[in-house]
Amino acid sequence: QSVLTQPPSVxxxxxxxxxxxxxxxxxxxxxxxxxxxxxxxxxxxxxxLIYDNDNRPSGVPDRFSASKSGTSASxxxxxxxxxxEAVYYxxxxxxxxxxxxxxxxxxxxxVL
Amino acid sequence: QVQLVxxxxxxxxxxxxxxxxxxxxxxxxxxxxxxxxxxxPGQGLECLGRINPNSGGTxxxxxxxxxxxxxxxxxxxxxxxxxxxxxxxxxAVYFCARGIQLxxxxxxxxxxxxxxxxxxxxxx
Numbered sequence: 001q002s003v004l005t006q007p008p009s010v011x012x013x014x015x016x017x018x019x020x021x022x023x024x025x026x027x028x029x030x031x032x033x034x035x036x037x038x039x040x041x042x043x044x045x046x047x048x049l050i051y052d053n054d055n056r057p058s059g060v061p062d063r064f065s066a067s068k069s070g071t072s073a074s075x076x077x078x079x080x081x082x083x084x085e086a087v088y089y090x091x092x093x094x095x096x097x098x099x100x101x102x103x104x105x106x107x108x109x110x111v112l
Numbered sequence: 113q114v115q116l117v118x119x120x121x122x123x124x125x126x127x128x129x130x131x132x133x134x135x136x137x138x139x140x141x142x143x144x145x146x147x148x149x150x151x152x153p154g155q156g157l158e159c160l161g162r163i164n165p166n167s168g169g170t171x172x173x174x175x176x177x178x179x180x181x182x183x184x185x186x187x188x189x190x191x192x193x194x195x196x197x198x199x200x201x202x203x204a205v206y207f208c209a210r211g212i213q214l215x216x217x218x219x220x221x222x223x224x225x226x227x228x229x230x231x232x233x234x235x236x
Contacts, residue, residue, distance in 0.1 A: 002156060036222035038157075045207055045226040046157065057224065089157055093219040098174035100219065101147060103157040 003028065003097060004090050004104035011110040012080045020107045022073040022090035028102060030071040033093040037066055037075050040087045040106075049088070050075065077109070085111045114138040116146075116208050116227035123233045124198050131194040132230045134208030141189040142166040145211035145218060148182065148193045150204040151229075160206075163191055166214055198234045205229040 005023040012018040022035060029035055034053050038046035048057055053068040066075045077084055090104040119133040134146065147162040161172035163182040170182045181194040195202060207229050212221025 033219055034222075038223075045229050046209075046223075047226070048222055048224050051222040051224070091157075091222070095219075100171075101159040101162075103149075103159070106156045 002105035003094055003102040004092060006088075006090060006104035006107045008105070009108045009110065011112055012077075013112045014080055014082065016080050017076060017078045018080060018109065019077075020075045020088050020090075020109070022075070022104050024071050024073075024092060024094075026071065027096040028071075028092045028094040029068065029073060031095055033095075035066075035068050035073040036091045037064075038089045038091065040089065042086075046089060080111055082111050085109055114210070114225045116210060116225055118206075118208060118227040118230045121231040121233070123235065125236055126199055126234055128198050128234075129194060129196045130198060130232050131192055132206050132208075132232070133190050133192050134227050135188065135190045136165075136210070137189060139210075142186060143213050145214060146184075146191045147209050147211050147223060148180075149207045149209055149223075151207070152201075152204040155204075160193070162211060162218070164214060165191060171218075195232075198232075200234050202232065203234045205231050 037050040039049045040046045050066040054066050063079045087106045087108050089106045094102045115137045117135045122130050124130050142165050145162050148160040163170045165184045172180050179196050184191045208227040209223035210225040
């Protein structure tokens, strides 16, 4: 059971828009700690996709966007492409736990 | 460019220990936290703890306290993760990742660069 809750899977056709939710609690997202998103392609290390709630690192397409409100956050991917098929993780900091850095359980995105 | 390069795959028997290394390059090694994250087969990401490469200070997840040791060698720009009393549940890919700069709150910041991962297999 992950501290941050994500749907196990989402899917969409090429060109469509999908969203992935990340639900936390008053001890993490609700406290104001930032949320970050990672993309993990099969057999590779996670890659930072979004940092500090809604910022894209250099090189990440603007098809990826994210937002945070209260104890929830979401990642949106528009203009879905086959290469977006991956597992997506949200991550934040939790004031009540050890370790303090916590991840969601991951969401598998399938491009139909 | 920033790189974190980890040591190769390891196979251990139950009860043994393993030590994984993570060599940093392309930035000032003593300016950023390094965290260790593991991923069991088909599972999600789990943080084991973090090290301050400047002071050597560590913070270990309660679940792993007594079994995990994190160290660094500043002359080699390398951090190490040692895990003792291995069981089959420790079979996983272990990643190092760069955290935030030391002068910021550790609660801030993402993990912007990751090592390629080290597969540790525990099997009799």
